Amino acid sequence: MLQLKDIRKTFGQNEVLKGVNFAVYKGEVVVILGPSGSGKSTLLRTMNFLEVPSSGDMFLEGESMLYREQNGNKIKRDPKEWNQFRMEIGMVFQGFHLFPHMTVLENIIEGPVHVRKQAKEEAITYGESLLKKVGLSDKRDAHPFSLSGGQQQRVAIARSLAMRPKIVLFDEPTSALDPELVGEVLSVMKELKEEGLTMVVVTHEMGFAQDAADRIVFMDDGNIIHEAPPEQFFGKNQPDRVQKFLQRYEGGNRL
Amino acid sequence: MSELIKDVKMFFPALLEGAWLTIELTVISLILALIVGLFIGLGRISRNRIIYRICSIYVSIIRGTPLLVQLVYVYFVFPDLGIELTPFQAGIIGLSINESAYLAEIFRAGIKSVPKGQTEAAQSLGMNYSLAMRRIILPQAIRNALPPIGNSAIILLKNSSLAAVITVGELMHQGEIIAAATFKNMEIFTMVAIMYWILHYPISLLVDYLEKRGDHQHASAERH
Numbered sequence: 001m002l003q004l005k006d007i008r009k010t011f012g013q014n015e016v017l018k019g020v021n022f023a024v025y026k027g028e029v030v031v032i033l034g035p036s037g038s039g040k041s042t043l044l045r046t047m048n049f050l051e052v053p054s055s056g057d058m059f060l061e062g063e064s065m066l067y068r069e070q071n072g073n074k075i076k077r078d079p080k081e082w083n084q085f086r087m088e089i090g091m092v093f094q095g096f097h098l099f100p101h102m103t104v105l106e107n108i109i110e111g112p113v114h115v116r117k118q119a120k121e122e123a124i125t126y127g128e129s130l131l132k133k134v135g136l137s138d139k140r141d142a143h144p145f146s147l148s149g150g151q152q153q154r155v156a157i158a159r160s161l162a163m164r165p166k167i168v169l170f171d172e173p174t175s176a177l178d179p180e181l182v183g184e185v186l187s188v189m190k191e192l193k194e195e196g197l198t199m200v201v202v203t204h205e206m207g208f209a210q211d212a213a214d215r216i217v218f219m220d221d222g223n224i225i226h227e228a229p230p231e232q233f234f235g236k237n238q239p240d241r242v243q244k245f246l247q248r249y250e251g252g253n254r255l
Numbered sequence: 256m257s258e259l260i261k262d263v264k265m266f267f268p269a270l271l272e273g274a275w276l277t278i279e280l281t282v283i284s285l286i287l288a289l290i291v292g293l294f295i296g297l298g299r300i301s302r303n304r305i306i307y308r309i310c311s312i313y314v315s316i317i318r319g320t321p322l323l324v325q326l327v328y329v330y331f332v333f334p335d336l337g338i339e340l341t342p343f344q345a346g347i348i349g350l351s352i353n354e355s356a357y358l359a360e361i362f363r364a365g366i367k368s369v370p371k372g373q374t375e376a377a378q379s380l381g382m383n384y385s386l387a388m389r390r391i392i393l394p395q396a397i398r399n400a401l402p403p404i405g406n407s408a409i410i411l412l413k414n415s416s417l418a419a420v421i422t423v424g425e426l427m428h429q430g431e432i433i434a435a436a437t438f439k440n441m442e443i444f445t446m447v448a449i450m451y452w453i454l455h456y457p458i459s460l461l462v463d464y465l466e467k468r469g470d471h472q473h474a475s476a477e478r479h
């Protein structure tokens with residue numbers, strides 16, 4: 001589905017991604033773990049052009065996202081062409097970033113109506129069904145500032161799903177939430193997994209990683225240094241860096 | 256006392272006529288300046304270096320020279336360039352240009368005050384720059400900019416009195432004419448001052464309201 005090849009990213013002198021190779025398959029849930037500053041967010045944001053890779057290439061269903069062919073030559077795509085890929089790749093942020101000047105439903109239909117040029121009625125019908133899915137039908141006409149953090153994040157998830165993306169990327173979707181609101185967001189995400197949505201999730205919620213991930217990817221210092229299914233990842237005989245990282249979470253303590 | 260009431264009654268119609276012209280000058284200049292200012296403000300955040308430079312130079316020149324000089328320049332120099340203008344037209348152009356530079360900076364600040372996450376959320380839906388600007392950033396930016404725009408409109412209202420110098424028959428100019436003819440400086444200029452204050456008052460109330468509304472929304476947005 002989505003494949004990254006030798007992705008590097010430097011900010012000034014600082015190389016943050018050091019040649020990452022990564023792939024997600026259709027219907028798969030990949031959780032990215034790793035210590036703070038290891039480049040998890042940067043990697044995720046790269047997949048949506050919120051950061052532009054310094055080198056390497058990315059492929060969505062086999063099509064290069066960074067280059068196009070012209071007369072047999074590889075030409076860098078114009079930033080305007082990025083949008084065709086962004087439409088297919090949803091993003092859910094730690095800070096929700098709902099549009100405050102719009103109601104909940106308006107937030108959700110904004111992309112379908114103005115980017116996908118879908119008929120408004122159609123977008124509303126689908127938007128309402130998404131609201132039902134995230135359990136917020138009664139908040140249809142509310143404004144984001146009147147919602148709790150957990151509700152805002154569920155709306156943000158519905159907003160990204162409204163574009164009918166092929167993949168949704170989550171960057172620490174529950175890190176900004178009060179502990180008692182984390183569960184409602186994670187349970188929506190688990191439901192989406194059941195429905196077969198392809199997801200890449202950066203999180204510090206080990207419980208979610210254990211229950212919902214098909215595969216766990218561990219990043220350290222700008223590289224993916226280990227990959228394993230959850231049973232194995234949380235089991236014995238894992239690399240030292242992974243074990244050290246996991247020790248900090250034992251007993252439910254977060255870093 | 257009755258003498259005073261008689262004077263007030265006598266001068267009021269002419270001053271009122273001037274006040275209408277003051278309102279016209281202010282409203283028309285404000286509308287033109289909002290349009291021009293928005294584009295200059297967008298130019299000031301443009302990544303296109305040429306557009307950015309041109310808009311920056313415009314703002315610098317306008318903010319770096321006195322309004323009085325600008326008005327006189329439009330009225331007396333434009334005809335030399337083949338552009339004949341009535342005093343009223345020259346007043347509108349001078350005030351609009353001057354105000355547009357200040358509004359441009361207000362718009363720019365308003366756009367910058369919209370959190371980066373809003374742009375990123377818009378981009379991640381696949382919106383291009385102009386769509387994201389129109390649908391997501393500007394509505395919030397303009398909302399943030401309303402109180403300072405109101406304050407700037409109050410300054411514009413008062414600055415419009417400088418158009419008296421190029422013989423626009425607005426409130427200040429009417430006052431000067433009557434004062435020159437009657438020597439009743441105190442009565443007339445007190446009336447002029449009071450009338451400016453009355454004209455500014457509704458805008459001032461509006462600004463207070465907009466500021467309170469803004470604070471209130473911030474408070475409820477930050478509750479979480």
Ligand SMILES: Nc1ncnc2c1ncn2[C@@H]1O[C@H](COP(=O)(O)OP(=O)(O)OP(=O)(O)O)[C@@H](O)[C@H]1O
Nearest residue numbers: 011012014016034035036037038039040041042043
């Ligand atoms: N826009 C930027 N400019 C400069 N440096 C940046 C930028 N964004 C990230 N970095 C740097 O890149 C490194 C990786 O950051 P990143 O946010 O990807 O880490 P992370 O794994 O998501 O960490 P966390 O768990 O704290 O979110 C950090 O050292 C950070 O300082």
Ligand SMILES: [Mg+2]
Nearest residue numbers: 040041042172
């Ligand atoms: Mg991060």
